[in-house]
Amino acid sequence: GEDVEQSLFLSVREGDSSVINCTYTDSSSTYLYWYKQEPGAGLQLLTYIFSNMDMKQDQRLTVLLNKKDKHLSLRIADTQTGDSAIYFCAESVNNNDMRFGAGTRLTVKP
Amino acid sequence: NAGVTQTPKFRILKIGQSMTLQCTQDMNHNYMYWYRQDPGMGLKLIYYSVGAGITDKGEVPNGYNVSRSTTEDFPLRLELAAPSQTSVYFCASINTGRAAFFGQGTRLTVV
Numbered sequence: 001g002e003d004v005e006q007s008l009f010l011s012v013r014e015g016d017s018s019v020i021n022c023t024y025t026d027s028s029s030t031y032l033y034w035y036k037q038e039p040g041a042g043l044q045l046l047t048y049i050f051s052n053m054d055m056k057q058d059q060r061l062t063v064l065l066n067k068k069d070k071h072l073s074l075r076i077a078d079t080q081t082g083d084s085a086i087y088f089c090a091e092s093v094n095n096n097d098m099r100f101g102a103g104t105r106l107t108v109k110p
Numbered sequence: 111n112a113g114v115t116q117t118p119k120f121r122i123l124k125i126g127q128s129m130t131l132q133c134t135q136d137m138n139h140n141y142m143y144w145y146r147q148d149p150g151m152g153l154k155l156i157y158y159s160v161g162a163g164i165t166d167k168g169e170v171p172n173g174y175n176v177s178r179s180t181t182e183d184f185p186l187r188l189e190l191a192a193p194s195q196t197s198v199y200f201c202a203s204i205n206t207g208r209a210a211f212f213g214q215g216t217r218l219t220v221v
Contacts, residue, residue, distance in 0.1 A: 004152060031208050042114075042200055042212035043153075086150065092208065097143070097168065100152035 004059035006089050011107045018076040020104045022089030025071060033098065034063065034074045037086045046074070046087070076106075082088035084108045112136050116201050116213035121221045131186040133201030141204040142158075142184040143168075144176065146197040147215075147217050151198065157186055186196040191220045 012018045024032060030051050034042040049056045049063045049072075056063045062075040076083055084105040093099050100109045114135045123129055135142065140161045145153035155168030159178040173195055175187040184203075188195060201213040 021216045033210075035210075035212075040214075042214045043202075043210070044212070045209050048209065055180065090152075097155055097158060098153075098210065100145075102150055 003064060004089055004099050004106045006057060006087075006101040008102060009105050009107070011109065012079050013110050014081055014108055016079055016082070018079045018106055018108075020076075020087050020089075022072040022074075022101055022108065024070050024072060024091040024101075025099065026090065026091055026093060027067065029093065031064060031092040032063075032072050033088075033090040033092075034061075034072075035088040035090060035100075036055075037088065037103065039085075043088060079106075080109050081108045081110060091100045114201055114203055114213040116169060116199075118216060119214065120217045121219070123188070123218065125193065125220060127191050128187070128189050129191070130217075131188075131199055131201075131218075133183075133184045133186065133213060134182050134212070135201075135203040135204065136182065137203060137211065139203035139205050140181065142178070143202045143204070143210075144174070144184070144215065145200045145202065146170065146187045146195075147200060148197050152197050156199075177187050179218060188218075193220050196220045 011018045032037040033048040034046040036046045060077045064073045090098040117132045144156040145209045157176040159165045199216045204208045
């Protein structure tokens with residue numbers, strides 16, 4: 001299909017790991033991104049992965065990329081209440097644009 | 111460093127009115143974008159620009175216009191506002207490392 005797909009909601013307990021999944025569309029996408037949007041704010045780049053990588057780790061964040069299945073995931077270790085936000089997956093398109101998913105709303109319960 | 115600045119933050123328009131959403135970035139980025147975000151949907155690209163004097167249509171350009179007379183500014187114009195244009199609008203710029211910087215957004219309601 002034409003859309004970047006993500007589940008809309010995820011709820012976890014504080015201290016647990018969160019895994020947000022995404023299926024993207026374009027096998028030629030050079031970069032894949034995760035953005036975080038807090039209420040009333042713009043999107044903030046969280047991390048990105050180059051398409052020739054399988055994994056990228058940055059402190060509590062781990063990004064996994066499966067190019068064969070066009071599947072991208074974001075794992076947040078030791079999830080905190082401050083991690084509650086909407087997380088958007090995005091793929092680079094034609095070097096001029098990004099295609100975004102609808103966003104996954106992560107709720108972290110104390 | 112201000113990053114990407116959008117004004118206004120909120121606006122209510124009547125059907126048929128016009129307005130300009132302002133966007134300025136101070137990072138000397140060539141690539142700038144306007145997106146709209148509808149509830150439960152991802153961002154849709156309206157227009158983009160790869161440099162001063164160059165603009166191009168995105169996925170949903172109808173009802174909008176843009177200009178790029180300087181590297182810093184990329185205003186978005188709505189000529190005849192329609193209820194379908196009720197949305198949150200985000201301006202973004204991208205650096206050479208492909209990281210996008212977003213403004214805070216403009217929440218527009220057309221009644």
